Amino acid sequence: MNLSVTSGPSHAHEHEHQAVPSDAALRVKALESLLIEKGLIDPAALDALIDTYENKIGPRNGARVVARAWTDSAFKQRLLADADKAIAELGYGGMQGEHMVVVENTARIHNLIVCTLCSCYPWAVLGLPPVWYKSAPYRSRSVLDPRGVLREFGLDLDKEVEVRVWDSTADVRYLVLPERPTGTERLNEEQLAALVTRDSMIGVAKVSASVQGQRS
Amino acid sequence: MNGVHDMGGMHGMGPIQHEKNEPVFHERWEARAYGLSMAIGCLGKWTLDALRHQIELIPPADYLSMSYYEKWIAAIVELMVKNGLATQTEVETGKAAPGSSKMSPALTAAAVGPMVHNGAPNNRNVAVAPCFHRGQRVRARNLNPTGHTRLPRYARGRLGTIERHHGAFVFPDTNAHEGGENPQHVYSVRFTARELWGGTAPATDSVFVDMWESYLEPA
Numbered sequence: 001m002n003l004s005v006t007s008g009p010s011h012a013h014e015h016e017h018q019a020v021p022s023d024a025a026l027r028v029k030a031l032e033s034l035l036i037e038k039g040l041i042d043p044a045a046l047d048a049l050i051d052t053y054e055n056k057i058g059p060r061n062g063a064r065v066v067a068r069a070w071t072d073s074a075f076k077q078r079l080l081a082d083a084d085k086a087i088a089e090l091g092y093g094g095m096q097g098e099h100m101v102v103v104e105n106t107a108r109i110h111n112l113i114v115c116t117l118c119s120c121y122p123w124a125v126l127g128l129p130p131v132w133y134k135s136a137p138y139r140s141r142s143v144l145d146p147r148g149v150l151r152e153f154g155l156d157l158d159k160e161v162e163v164r165v166w167d168s169t170a171d172v173r174y175l176v177l178p179e180r181p182t183g184t185e186r187l188n189e190e191q192l193a194a195l196v197t198r199d200s201m202i203g204v205a206k207v208s209a210s211v212q213g214q215r216s
Numbered sequence: 217m218n219g220v221h222d223m224g225g226m227h228g229m230g231p232i233q234h235e236k237n238e239p240v241f242h243e244r245w246e247a248r249a250y251g252l253s254m255a256i257g258c259l260g261k262w263t264l265d266a267l268r269h270q271i272e273l274i275p276p277a278d279y280l281s282m283s284y285y286e287k288w289i290a291a292i293v294e295l296m297v298k299n300g301l302a303t304q305t306e307v308e309t310g311k312a313a314p315g316s317s318k319m320s321p322a323l324t325a326a327a328v329g330p331m332v333h334n335g336a337p338n339n340r341n342v343a344v345a346p347c348f349h350r351g352q353r354v355r356a357r358n359l360n361p362t363g364h365t366r367l368p369r370y371a372r373g374r375l376g377t378i379e380r381h382h383g384a385f386v387f388p389d390t391n392a393h394e395g396g397e398n399p400q401h402v403y404s405v406r407f408t409a410r411e412l413w414g415g416t417a418p419a420t421d422s423v424f425v426d427m428w429e430s431y432l433e434p435a
Contacts, residue, residue, distance in 0.1 A: 024286050025245035030310030031289065032252055037312045040259065040301060044325035046251030052332055054240045054247070094335040099382070101404075116224030116368055118268055119284070124335070128250070130238050134284050136229035143224045143370060143423045144413060152232050163409075163421040167224065169366045170402050170426035171338045171385045 058127030063196035097124020112203035114142035122173035265392035269364035340399035364392035
């Protein structure tokens with residue numbers, strides 16, 4: 001089995017990339033066993049990392065931040081002024097969320113987050129990014145035609161709304177504070193958090209007052 | 217480098233494929249690839265900037281056809297061989313060479329929680345004051361380095377306005393190439409959509425790009 005990869009165009013002829021998942025699965029399995037044999041990795045650490053992002057850290061973290069901001073105006077001010085400190089009040093932060101900035105969507109301003117160069121994403125509050133966020137179609141067009149991208153997500157913005165796209169080219173990770181939907185005045189923080197979707201915190205969707213019919 | 221990874225502003229990449237109720241990992245090998253890449257990265261043999269650059273070095277046709285974690289594994293293997301963690305033969309056979317040194321200590325399960333919780337902040341204290349201030353007009357330099365850079369092509373040569381000073385951060389252009397951290401001030405720079413894409417772009421819209429100071433010059 002060939003586990004090697006190319007290091008540049010000049011080596012492209014020497015190795016074959018195989019995009020078939022079953023082959024990738026075999027390659028990763030062989031690589032894992034090699035690295036265990038060499039003492040470079042502990043499989044239990046891999047289990048712990050996977051468990052962290054499958055079960056502990058994900059968009060529910062961000063949803064709690066948003067719901068707190070919707071119900072506590074002093075917290076919202078702190079969140080917009082110094083996101084790291086405010087997010088830490090809820091116990092979140094750390095890896096790929098060390099330097100956070102929160103941008104607020106209003107009736108007049110719509111923010112959208114992208115990483116055109118790779119896949120930078122606020123893991124600490126949203127977990128690992130979805131495939132579409134890391135994909136060429138989203139990365140290429142979000143900066144060029146954000147309104148067209150939003151239409152693909154089913155969101156047609158008025159011409160008067162100002163669109164602000166944030167390209168995560170450095171160490172800052174962005175989170176969108178979506179607009180609180182009307183008709184949610186009686187809901188408590190926990191009920192509000194249940195309405196907040198991952199997509200609304202990236203900026204490709206609005207939050208709906210009902211959980212039904214929402215996207216991810 | 218002016219690679220295919222620098223795709224902001226390109227056409228023709230197709231529709232966005234949104235998946236409802238998408239799992240964190242679609243297949244177990246992706247989860248293992250993720251964990252493996254993180255765990256081996258913790259050994260400190262290379263920087264995250266070096267990993268990003270190694271992914272950029274994947275030839276364009278492969279870059280566009282490989283899945284996300286296939287690219288990670290390809291880059292990790294290359295970095296392991298470059299940095300002496302494994303030989304090409306070991307990687308190809310999946311077996312450790314007889315008598316090869318056993319490295320330790322590996323990242324343990326107990327260390328994962330603190331690692332995730334603490335993160336790895338890249339901000340640094342620098343003695344020099346920032347060159348630019350909020351509201352100042354700047355131009356993104358027209359730089360075309362062959363190595364790693366975080367200055368996207370679509371912004372080069374364009375006029376923008378300093379929106380925010382983020383502090384000083386490790387400079388990826390050197391840190392990816394064992395050239396040291398060389399921290400610099402980083403700013404959020406606002407470019408109008410019309411400045412970037414011409415007169416047909418909506419006058420209301422803008423793109424904010426985070427930029428190290430040496431990417432910028434006064435306008």
